[in-house]
Structure formats: structure tokens, C-alpha cells
Amino acid sequence: MRVAVLGSTGSIGTQTLDVIAAHPERFRAVALAAARSETLLREQADRFGVTRICLSDGRMQGALSGPQGLVELATDPEVDLVVVATTGAAGWEPTLAAIRAGKQVALANKEALVMAGSIIAVEARKMGAVLRPVDSEHSAIWQCIQGEGVADSHLMAPRDISKLILTASGGPFRDTPKEDLEQVTPRQALAHPTWNMGAKVTIDSATLMNKGLEVIEAHWLFDMPYERLEVVVHPQSIVHSMVEFEDGSTKAQLGVPDMRVPIQYALGYPDHLPYAELPRLDWSQTLELRFQPPELERFPCLRLAWEAGRQGGTYPTVLSAADEEAVAAFLRDEIGFMDIPRLVEKALEAHENVPDPDFDVIRAIDTQTRARVCEWAGIARATTLTERA
Numbered sequence: 001m002r003v004a005v006l007g008s009t010g011s012i013g014t015q016t017l018d019v020i021a022a023h024p025e026r027f028r029a030v031a032l033a034a035a036r037s038e039t040l041l042r043e044q045a046d047r048f049g050v051t052r053i054c055l056s057d058g059r060m061q062g063a064l065s066g067p068q069g070l071v072e073l074a075t076d077p078e079v080d081l082v083v084v085a086t087t088g089a090a091g092w093e094p095t096l097a098a099i100r101a102g103k104q105v106a107l108a109n110k111e112a113l114v115m116a117g118s119i120i121a122v123e124a125r126k127m128g129a130v131l132r133p134v135d136s137e138h139s140a141i142w143q144c145i146q147g148e149g150v151a152d153s154h155l156m157a158p159r160d161i162s163k164l165i166l167t168a169s170g171g172p173f174r175d176t177p178k179e180d181l182e183q184v185t186p187r188q189a190l191a192h193p194t195w196n197m198g199a200k201v202t203i204d205s206a207t208l209m210n211k212g213l214e215v216i217e218a219h220w221l222f223d224m225p226y227e228r229l230e231v232v233v234h235p236q237s238i239v240h241s242m243v244e245f246e247d248g249s250t251k252a253q254l255g256v257p258d259m260r261v262p263i264q265y266a267l268g269y270p271d272h273l274p275y276a277e278l279p280r281l282d283w284s285q286t287l288e289l290r291f292q293p294p295e296l297e298r299f300p301c302l303r304l305a306w307e308a309g310r311q312g313g314t315y316p317t318v319l320s321a322a323d324e325e326a327v328a329a330f331l332r333d334e335i336g337f338m339d340i341p342r343l344v345e346k347a348l349e350a351h352e353n354v355p356d357p358d359f360d361v362i363r364a365i366d367t368q369t370r371a372r373v374c375e376w377a378g379i380a381r382a383t384t385l386t387e388r389a
């Protein structure tokens with residue numbers, strides 16, 4: 001299988017290349033893309049013998065550039081499967097283009113489905129495309145529903161499922177009192193207890209926005225109404241998510257937290273390929289698993305995401321764009337940790353919903369939201385999707 005890795009220099013991207021290198025008989029990297037990491041991108045291209053490359057936020061000899069470069073790689077006739085592992089808003093246009101070009105898509109970039117889920121999910125179903133989840137929670141659900149009853153399409157949950165239960169580690173501030181959260185620094189927030197990930201998703205994990213984005217992602221991936229989605233805090237990150245059936249029977253997928261497992265499953269589906277380096281649970285040791293409900297008052301981002309998802313239309317686009325700007329500003333030390341939910345809430349309150357947005361509406365609302373958030377917070381405005389295009 002010929003694979004394009006968009007975001008190859010990041011946490012998911014480099015682990016995807018590890019998986020590809022472990023199975024040369026099954027996978028071949030044929031296209032790579034990054035935003036700015038030119039040196040690493042060049043090294044990866046040399047190591048894997050890849051000539052189709054894109055540096056979307058820079059210039060590099062022999063490489064494509066700009067958002068259009070990502071779309072070109074995602075639709076290249078030499079590519080069978082596209083791994084979308086870019087951060088933030090950069091993922092949704094190449095995802096849609098890949099689906100329309102009839103490619104297999106392994107989706108790590110959850111923001112794509114949050115921002116434009118109504119368009120992407122409908123298009124995927126129309127094209128008969130399988131959106132292969134890379135996120136460990138959605139991969140767990142996907143693995144749990146294999147071989148289960150009738151579904152209306154490949155990825156949709158079977159009809160006899162009553163609930164999908166997403167697990168959350170709770171992040172580094174699971175037990176931090178509310179008043180102390182105001183003082184949290186980027187350095188503290190970047191120290192995730194169980195997963196080693198890129199900066200944006202790590203901060204989202206600390207605010208629990210990440211779980212909120214995953215709820216919206218699960219809604220679209222599995223065609224599951226919000227009232228049948230549940231989040232439970234599970235500090236050990238061993239149970240990656242669960243599926244409850246109509247008779248109360250519950251299936252879970254377990255494993256040592258290592259993103260190469262869901263990445264490899266997304267690439268090798270439906271096979272669980274051997275990979276000696278992957279860690280295993282040690283059942284000879286005592287293993288304690290704890291579960292508790294999330295605290296929405298201390299972690300308002302999860303509540304906001306849930307509300308935005310339920311309201312639908314362009315609310316999730318606003319949620320995602322506001323969060324991306326706020327997280328970038330927090331990482332630059334320009335706003336406080338709890339300013340992230342404040343800014344997101346303000347953006348949602350100021351928004352007038354568009355129920356069935358098309359491509360252009362989503363782009364315009366993304367730009368408008370970023371501008372508003374930056375103005376309110378007095379922070380530098382990051383480049384928007386539209387400006388880059």
C-alpha cells in the first residue's frame with residue numbers, strides 16, 4: 001500500500017513512519033508533508049526514498065508548498081492511503097480532497113471532523129470511503145465493533161449499540177483545585193502523565209478540550225447521537241474506550257498506551273500486524289484500573305464542546321478555531337490557562353449559527369472567529385486558513 005503522510009515530522013507522523021519501516025512488505029511511504037520542519041522532512045524523504053514532498057508554510061527546492069500542496073499530495077494518483085496527521089485546521093481540506101479522490105484515509109487530525117464533520121462524513125458515506133480512525137479512543141471503538149451486528153455503512157456503529165464510552169486520562173491537572181488552575185504554566189501543562197504528543201493536543205488534553213473534540217469526532221465517525229456518547233476519566237489510560245450494547249454487555253479495548261498500535265491498525269486494517277517493539281500488558285503484575293466521572297465545572301472546555309456539538313451547524317467550527325488561537329496564545333505565554341475556556345465560551349456566545357454550512361461558510365467563520373478571539377485577548381493573530389490559501 002502506497003502511503004502519503006501529511007504531518008510526517010510530528011508525533012503521529014514520525015510514529016507512522018516507524019510503522020511503515022517495520023512492514024516494508026506491506027507499506028511504502030510515497031508522499032510526505034510538513035509545515036516548517038525542512039531539515040527533518042528532507043531527512044525523512046531521503047530515508048524513505050520519497051520524491052513527492054510538501055513544505056506547506058515554507059519554500060523548499062523540489063517540494064510543493066501552501067495548502068494546495070497538501071491537497072495535491074492527498075489526491076496524487078500514486079497514493080492509496082492518506083494519513084492526515086497535521087495539527088488543527090490544516091487537516092480538513094486535504095481530508096475532503098482525499099475522500100473525493102477515492103483514497104483510503106487514516107484520520108489522526110480530529111479538528112477536521114470537528115470543523116467540517118457534516119461535509120466530510122456525508123462525503124465519505126457518499127463515496128463509500130472508510131475513515132480509519134487513528135485516535136486511540138476511536139480506534140478502540142472501531143476494534144470493539146468489528147464482527148458485531150448490522151451497520152448501515154462500514155464505520156457506522158451497529159444498531160444494537162446503546163452507548164459509546166470514551167475514556168480520558170484526566171490530564172496533568174486531574175486533581176488540581178479549581179483556583180490553582182489559573183496559575184498553570186505552559187511547561188506544567190505540556191507534561192502529560194500518560195501520552196507523549198504534540199503541543200496543541202497536549203494542552204487540549206490538559207483542559208479536556210481534547211476529549212470534547214473527540215466526542216464530536218465520535219459523533220461523526222460512528223453516526224452516534226450525543227446523548228449516547230459518554231466520557232469517563234480513567235487515569236491509567238489502559239482501557240482506550242468501550243462500547244455498550246443494548247443488553248448491557250460492554251466491550252473494551254485495552255493496551256499499554258502507545259500510539260503506534262492504533263496507527264498500525266489504521267494502516268493494516270483489518271489485520272493486527274505483528275510488531276515486536278510494541279509493549280504488552282503484564283498480567284503477572286497487579287493492575288488497578290480506576291474510572292470516575294469528569295468534572296465539568298473544573299474543566300469547562302468539555303462542557304463547551306459537548307454543547308457546541310449538540311447545537312451543531314457552525315458551532316463546532318467556532319469551538320475549534322477559538323481553541324486553536326487560544327492554545328497558541330497560551331503556549332506563547334500571552335494568556336492564562338483558564339483564559340482558554342473563557343475565550344472559547346465568549347466566541348460561542350457571540351456566534352450566530354449557520355445550520356448547514358458549506359465549504360465557504362466554514363472558511364469564513366474560521367477566519368472571523370480567530371480575528372475575534374485575538375482582538376478580545378489582545379494577542380497577535382495567527383495565520384488563518386483563508387489567508388494561507
Ligand SMILES: NC(=O)c1ccc[n+]([C@@H]2O[C@H](COP(=O)([O-])OP(=O)(O)OC[C@H]3O[C@@H](n4cnc5c(N)ncnc54)[C@H](OP(=O)(O)O)[C@@H]3O)[C@@H](O)[C@H]2O)c1
Pocket residue numbers: 006007008009010011012013033034035036037038056057070084085086087088090108109110111134135136195196197198199200201259
Ligand atoms: N500525538 C498524539 O499522540 C495524538 C493522538 C491522537 C490524535 N492526535 C491528533 O493528530 C494530529 C497531529 O498531532 P501531533 O501530536 O502529531 O502534532 P505535532 O507533533 O504538533 O505534529 C504536527 C505535524 O503537522 C505538521 N503541520 C502542522 N500544520 C501544518 C500545515 N499547515 N501543513 C502541513 N503540515 C502541517 C507539522 O509540521 P512541522 O513539524 O513542520 O510543524 C507536524 O509534522 C492532531 O490533530 C492531534 O489532535 C495526536
